[in-house]
Amino acid sequence: MKMKNKKIPVFILGSLFAIAIVTITMISYIDYVQESLWDKSVDDILETTSQEEKSLNIYLQKDTENLRNVLNNIVNSKDHLAKKIAEIPSHEYINYFYIDTLQNKYIDKTGEHAIDRDKILQLSQLYKEESGIIDPFFNDKTGIKVIGTYVRDEHRYLIKESQVSYIADKFSLSFYNNLGFSYIVNTDGDVLIRTNHKNANRTFQNLFDIIDLEKNNNADIESFKNSLAHQQKGIALFNYHDNTNVFCYVPMSIGEQWYVVSIIPNAAIMEQANNIILHTIVLSLIIIGSIGFVVLLYLLNHRKHKRVVENLAFYDHLTGLYNYQKFKMEGQKLLAQENRSWAVIYIDIDGFKIINDLNGYQFGDFVLKELAALLEKYVTEYCIACHMNADQFLFMCHYHNKKDIVKICQEINQDLRQFLHNNGYERETVMKFGICCQEDDKHIHTMDHLVDCSHLALNALSHNVNEYYYFYHSQMREHLLKEADIESKMDKALENKEFVFFLQPKFNVNGEKILGAEALVRWIDSQQQMIMPNDFIPLFEKNGFILKLDEYVFESVCQYMSSRISQHQNVIPISVNISRLHLYQHDFIERYVKIKEKYQIPDQLLELEITENILLEDVKRVQTIVAELQAHGFLCSIDDFGSGYSSLNLLKDLPINVIKLDRFFLKDNYNVVRSYEIIKSVINMAKSIDIYTVAEGVETKEQQQFLQTIGCDMIQGYIFSKPLPIDEFNKYL
CATH class of the missing domain: 3.30.70.270 (Reverse transcriptase/Diguanylate cyclase domain)
Structure with a gap:
């Protein structure tokens, strides 16, 4: 057998969709936070580096301006040069000295000194501009690395030497809780000034050597070199100290193509973003977990509900077996x-x-x-x-x-x-x-x-x-085929009015007067062959078609009675059988009352026969239905009374008009006397509570005489008449 595809509940699909949306939103938001915060952080670092570059530039420019003023003052002063030089404010990290290339001398705090010609040529090459800054160098006397700032007035020079360590401490940058630091390099990558930061490498002299050793991409290194060579401002990502670092570089407007390069671990930059991302992930996981928890509860409840539904749908509540x-x-x-x-x-x-x-x-x-x-x-x-x-x-x-x-x-x-x-x-x-x-x-x-x-x-x-x-055995299959054939024809037969009713008269016990009749259905097919009730009624009871047939017969009887009434002909009560299935139709009484009123049938002319076995199923329901039918003018009778096992005491609780004694009591058997005594007792009891009695299946004179003796009200049987077609019954009547 092919298994049917199980449909996934809409709730679960919706939950999975919600989880997918939350996940996608989370990933998108993380990407956005990473990108936007990283961009903003790098922009801030670049801006800070630019501000530091400006501060250093201003400092060096002011140095140059101050030197120019001092030099002019010295030149124009009448005081001794050595005295004027000694008067320039300084401290241990800064030293001033004056050079006169024409007089081959220089003056510092220690006094006046001669300069040989080679030194003069060297100085003239070094300090050839009117003012400027000289790349860091080691002082010949002290051996300390210094930066030289100078001004020149023809053959006279005033020079300020500042120790590199002093400049580094004064202008060193610190970023992200001292995790970032900076270098000052030239366009060739040579480190001019390095900070005292713990992460600053004190061994390497060139920035590109540091980068090369960290196995960075050659194309990225070349791009970085090209940017420095063309005095460009920007950022680059390189591995340094086993971490990815951001290099922010800003060219200086003073000096021999100097650069301020800030180096910050990328992880430090992303720390804030990572905190936001972590909170985002936690929140998203909480949402996803909540949805998952709800889905889990749903699945558990659905599984429990499914078991309950399966028990209701597939198991018998009394025995626990399959239904x-x-x-x-x-x-x-x-x-x-x-x-x-x-x-x-x-x-x-x-x-x-x-x-x-x-x-x-x-x-x-x-x-x-x-x-x-x-x-x-x-x-x-x-x-x-x-x-x-x-x-x-x-x-x-x-x-x-x-x-x-x-x-x-x-x-x-x-x-x-x-x-x-x-x-x-x-x-x-x-x-x-x-x-x-x-x-x-x-x-x-x-x-x-x-x-x-x-x-x-x-x-x-x-x-x-x-x-x-x-x-x-296989011969029984013929019965099934016969039933199948009947079922294939029944709807068409009803449509073509192949079902007709015969009427079997009910006489008084003397047989002198017709007191009523019972409508018995017959099926005369298209070939004019009669199909007897025993061949189709049990099947119709089983497949439910009896509901349509009973109602059809009932309406046909009403039409018949209405026709006779309109023609002012004699009309007698007629009983019609109803199946037990009718009693479980919620609109049964309503439909039958409508038909009765449609044909304007007077009360007490229509009798509905209920089989005794129905009493065993639901006595209270039958009580209610009988009372309601009688309220609408119907007579109600129990058919085949005595064929089942109902208690006679039930009759006192049922407002029945008539009981029809089962023909079984009148058949010849080994204990006729007992059967007759039972019939006698039933009739006496019925009379005592105003219930009419009808004996079915009366065939012999002896049976008729016995029933007459015990006071039976009506007799129905072949002794007086068999069921008759309508035309014959009318003549008989």
């Missing part, structure tokens, strides 16, 4: 296993109504549960059981030999008898088993066929207590 629908579903799966022999057993407790009547419905349910428990002992992977309704069960199993099936039936029958005996029930109760083996009919392929055929076998059982099981 008929589930039995067929599971049975069809078993039939697909063609390598096994399968049989269905239709089980019925003969005399179960007696058990209910004598011991009550609670004990009856107790018996049904016990039978279910007996069947469950045989339920395996290849055997299933179900409770159909009332006292009817189905059991399906595989077998190797038919004796295996017989043995199961014998054991169940024996165990149930023993159970009833142990519970004080001494009356004879027989289990009935109708058995259908798939191998016995090649046309059987479905569970419906197996069940129907097992039911046929059950119905074929005799009333002999020694025969409690019966095997289906």
Whole structure:
């Protein structure tokens, strides 16, 4: 069997969609935060580096301006040069000295000194501009690395030497909790000034050497070199100290193509973004977890609800066995296993109504549960059981030999008898088993066929207590084919009015007067062949078509009576049979009342016959329905009274107008006297509570005389008249 694709509930699809949206939104937001915060942070670092570059430029420019003023003051002063030089404010990190290339001398705080010619040529090459800054160099006397700022007035120079460490401390940058630092380099990458920062490399002299050693991309390095060579401002990413670092570079407007380069670990830049991202991830996970939790609760509740629904849909609430629908579903799966022999057993407790009547419905349910428990002992992977309704069960199993099936039936029958005996029930109760083996009919392929055929076998059982099981045989299939043929024609037959009613008169006991009649349906097909009720009524009861047929017959009777009334002809009460199925239709009374009113039938002319067995199903429901029908002018009668096992006490609670004694009491049997005494008692009781009595199936003069003697009200039977077509009945009437 092909498995159906399971549809995913909309709620779960919606939840998965929501989780997907949250996840996508989270990823997009993380990307956005990373990109936007990184861009902003780098822009801030670049701006800070630019500000530092401006501050250093301003400092050096002011140095130059101050030197220019001092030099002019020295040149124009009449005081001794050495004295003027000594008066220039300075401290341990700064030193001033004056050079005169014409007089071959220089002056510092220690006094005046001669300069050889080679030194003069060297100085003139070094300080060739009117003012400027000299790349850091080591002082000849002190050996300390310094930066030289100078101004020149023809052959005179005033020079300020500032120790590099002083400049580095004064203008060193710090970023992100001192994780970032800066260098001052030239366009060739040579480190001119390095800070005292712990991460600043003190071994390498060139920035590109540092970058090269960290295995960075050559194309990125060349791009960085090109930017420095062209005095460009920007950023670059390089590995440094085993981490990815951001290099922000800003060219200086003073000096020999100097650059301020800030180096910050990328992780430090992204710390804020990472915190936001972490919170975003946590929040998203909480949302996703919440959705997942709700989905989990839904799935658990759905699974629990599904089990409840399956129990309601597939299991019998009284016995816990499969219901008929589930039995067929599971049975069809078993039939697909063609390598096994399968049989269905239709089980019925003969005399179960007696058990209910004598011991009550609670004990009856107790018996049904016990039978279910007996069947469950045989339920395996290849055997299933179900409770159909009332006292009817189905059991399906595989077998190797038919004796295996017989043995199961014998054991169940024996165990149930023993159970009833142990519970004080001494009356004879027989289990009935109708058995259908798939191998016995090649046309059987479905569970419906197996069940129907097992039911046929059950119905074929005799009333002999020694025969409690019966095997289906292929000849019974003809009955099924006949039913199928009837079902294929029934709707068309109703449409073509092939169903007609005959009327069987009801006489007074003398046979001198017609007091009423019973409408009995007949089917005269298109070939003018009559189909008797016993051939189609049981089938229509089973498939529900009886509802349409009963209503059709009822309306036909109303039409007939209306026609006679309009023609001022004699009209007598007519009884119409109604199926038990009508009593479970919520609009049954409403429909019948509408038909009665449509044809304006006077009250007390229409009688509805209810079979006695209906009383066993739901007495209170029947009470309500009978009372309501009588309120609308209907007469109500119990048909086949005495055929079932209803208590006579029920009659005192039912507002019945008529009881029809079952013909079984009048048939010849071994105890006629007892039967007649029962009839006499029933009629006497009925008279005492104002219920009319009708004896059905009266055929002999002796029966008529007996009924006359005991005071029966009406007689219906072949002794006076058989059921008659309408035309004949009218003449008879």
